Amino acid sequence: MSYYPTNAGFHYPSPNLPAGVDLFGSVVQKAHARGIRVVGRYDFSKTSKAVFDAHPEWFFRQANGEPVLYNGLYVVCINGDYYRKQAMKILTEGLEKYEVDGLFFNAFGNQSRDYSGREFGLCHCDSCQRKFRALYHREIPEKPDDDYRRFMFVSSREVAASIGELIHSKRPKAGYFNYIQESTDGIMSESNTAVERPLPLWPYSASDNVNRARNSEPGKMAVNLNMQFVDFWWRFATVPRQEIALRMWENVANGGALTFEVNGTLDLQDRQALETAKPIFRWIAANEQYYAREETAAKVLLLGASSKTGHTYSQNSYRGLFRLLSEEHVPFAVSDNMDWLGKRKFDLVIASDWAPRELEQYVAAGGHVLIASPQAPEFPVASVVRTSKDVKGYFRVRDHAQLPSLKDTDLLMTNGPFTEVKTDGKPLVTLVPPSLIGPPELVHVDMKDTDTPGLVMMKHGAGEVAWFPWDLAGLYYRESLPAHAALFKDVMDRLNPHRQLLTDAHPLVQMTWMKQNGRQLLHLINMSGHSETGYFPPVPMSNIRVRLEGSFANAKSLRSPAHLPVKVTGGYTELTLPQLTDYELVVVN
Numbered sequence: 198m199s200y201y202p203t204n205a206g207f208h209y210p211s212p213n214l215p216a217g218v219d220l221f222g223s224v225v226q227k228a229h230a231r232g233i234r235v236v237g238r239y240d241f242s243k244t245s246k247a248v249f250d251a252h253p254e255w256f257f258r259q260a261n262g263e264p265v266l267y268n269g270l271y272v273v274c275i276n277g278d279y280y281r282k283q284a285m286k287i288l289t290e291g292l293e294k295y296e297v298d299g300l301f302f303n304a305f306g307n308q309s310r311d312y313s314g315r316e317f318g319l320c321h322c323d324s325c326q327r328k329f330r331a332l333y334h335r336e337i338p339e340k341p342d343d344d345y346r347r348f349m350f351v352s353s354r355e356v357a358a359s360i361g362e363l364i365h366s367k368r369p370k371a372g373y374f375n376y377i378q379e380s381t382d383g384i385m386s387e388s389n390t391a392v393e394r395p396l397p398l399w400p401y402s403a404s405d406n407v408n409r410a411r412n413s414e415p416g417k418m419a420v421n422l423n424m425q426f427v428d429f430w431w432r433f434a435t436v437p438r439q440e441i442a443l444r445m446w447e448n449v450a451n452g453g454a455l456t457f458e459v460n461g462t463l464d465l466q467d468r469q470a471l472e473t474a475k476p477i478f479r480w481i482a483a484n485e486q487y488y489a490r491e492e493t494a495a496k497v498l499l500l501g502a503s504s505k506t507g508h509t510y511s512q513n514s515y516r517g518l519f520r521l522l523s524e525e526h527v528p529f530a531v532s533d534n535m536d537w538l539g540k541r542k543f544d545l546v547i548a549s550d551w552a553p554r555e556l557e558q559y560v561a562a563g564g565h566v567l568i569a570s571p572q573a574p575e576f577p578v579a580s581v582v583r584t585s586k587d588v589k590g591y592f593r594v595r596d597h598a599q600l601p602s603l604k605d606t607d608l609l610m611t612n613g614p615f616t617e618v619k620t621d622g623k624p625l626v627t628l629v630p631p632s633l634i635g636p637p638e639l640v641h642v643d644m645k646d647t648d649t650p651g652l653v654m655m656k657h658g659a660g661e662v663a664w665f666p667w668d669l670a671g672l673y674y675r676e677s678l679p680a681h682a683a684l685f686k687d688v689m690d691r692l693n694p695h696r697q698l699l700t701d702a703h704p705l706v707q708m709t710w711m712k713q714n715g716r717q718l719l720h721l722i723n724m725s726g727h728s729e730t731g732y733f734p735p736v737p738m739s740n741i742r743v744r745l746e747g748s749f750a751n752a753k754s755l756r757s758p759a760h761l762p763v764k765v766t767g768g769y770t771e772l773t774l775p776q777l778t779d780y781e782l783v784v785v786n
């Protein structure tokens with residue numbers, strides 16, 4: 198529904214507004230008078246019965262031929278002419294009428310479940326059936342398979358491209374935003390909650406979304422929405438104040454936009470989130486020169502995986518790696534693609550399930566790759582004997598001199614898939630297969646060692662690969678065992694002995710190293726207030742020592758304003774941050 202009078206056809210003003218009122222027009226006028234930009238929001242995924250009655254062929258059809266209704270609105274299909282033709286007319290009217298600074302599209306493409314969580318399957322409208330048959334020479338499946346996912350991906354990107362062309366032709370300066378990466382000017386995402394989402398919470402959500410967006414598509418801005426509400430049922434109840442604050446700092450520490458989401462006006466029924474956001478917005482506004490056009494300075498790359506590659510990955514393993522790097526204070530960039538190859542230099546690339554064949558070229562040219570996954574990489578590292586689905590065993594540390602962080606540990610546990618490989622040379626850790634676990638009198642009486650490697654190190658060309666053929670990172674995500682972290686850290690440091698940043702900061706201090714206009718920006722976020730499902734005020738920390746690679750002449754902290762003395766030794770610049778409250782930005786020149 199429109200928040201302005203419309204003549205576009207099959208578009209209707211909200212019945213909850215007084216007739217003839219141009220709410221959107223007055224918002225644009227009043228905001229622009231105050232130097233505030235306005236991005237309009239459209240959602241073409243559902244519309245009214247009048248449209249359905251006139252053009253039933255534009256709408257989503259379940260397998261049984263029935264349309265899908267939600268609170269009186271009919272669900273539209275991405276392959277029908279509502280999206281493909283009528284939406285363009287509606288947008289043309291809006292773009293010609295209003296000087297918008299951008300447009301954003303919600304719920305883009307075909308969903309298969311509604312706001313209440315009801316599943317209604319895949320669309321079987323005539324357009325979908327015709328198009329799917331022509332492309333894949335078969336009928337639409339009952340459940341989404343690879344062909345269908347590709348079909349939906351292409352369908353939504355076709356419409357996304359047409360909308361992009363329209364916006365750019367009508368309002369060349371306006372931005373185009375969507376939750377997809379293709380054809381858009383910015384990459385949108387959300388840090389949100391859902392009451393039935395499995396625990397644990399992911400307190401790195403905003404950093405993850407923004408880091409991934411900025412480094413997968415470096416030419417685009419990342420806008421990660423900070424959703425203040427708890428879940429759809431409770432749009433007026435806010436999440437904890439410190440969760441709002443943490444997301445805000447994470448957004449800007451990774452080079453994204455500062456965001457805060459409210460439904461409706463700022464006249465809220467629960468004002469805690471808004472009152473938390475206000476002083477942060479004011480502080481960033483006062484220091485905004487440091488937050489525009491930041492780029493990562495990280496020299497370590499963590500590979501995600503994207504819908505573009507069609508690869509699905511284990512979220513737990515990816516998040517385990519994310520945590521391991523963050524807790525070790527290793528500055529890292531996340532990319533969902535290999536577009537960086539040959540353009541940006543990284544000292545080390547880290548992968549979980551997705552280790553694409555292009556990495557071979559990177560290694561041959563002197564690159565270093567660390568892979569933690571029972572799934573074999575797409576390029577030869579070691580010959581695979583077999584993959585077992587579930588190994589509840591151990592790995593024995595064979596060489597403590599090479600793995601100094603494991604001085605108090607001889608056995609590390611494993612649980613889950615394991616790939617047995619054949620290699621030459623002596624592995625640093627070897628498999629101890631499952632043995633008797635009970636009763637206590639018989640525990641592990643039959644335990645035996647093998648020569649089966651739990652880690653493969655392979656030199657290739659000028660570079661080197663380390664492969665853990667088991668789910669080290671997924672185990673770390675679940676169990677947080679220091680032994681797994683120690684093994685990861687030692688192998689990472691063997692591959693890439695020269696760390697970019699060294700510090701004695703607490704593991705729950707999240708650090709990012711960004712650069713901007715020739716200066717270095719070190720962001721520190723104090724996450725110590727997070728425990729289980731609670732977000733509390735962070736515990737203040739003091740005298741954090743930091744060594745940054747490079748020779749710099751001066752440094753200052755902005756949140757707790759101070760000039761920080763620097764000392765340059767051995768290729769590093771040393772400084773001490775006297776205090777860290779919730780967040781700090783250290784500017785180094």
Ligand SMILES: [Zn+2]
Nearest residue numbers: 274320322325
């Ligand atoms: Zn359809």
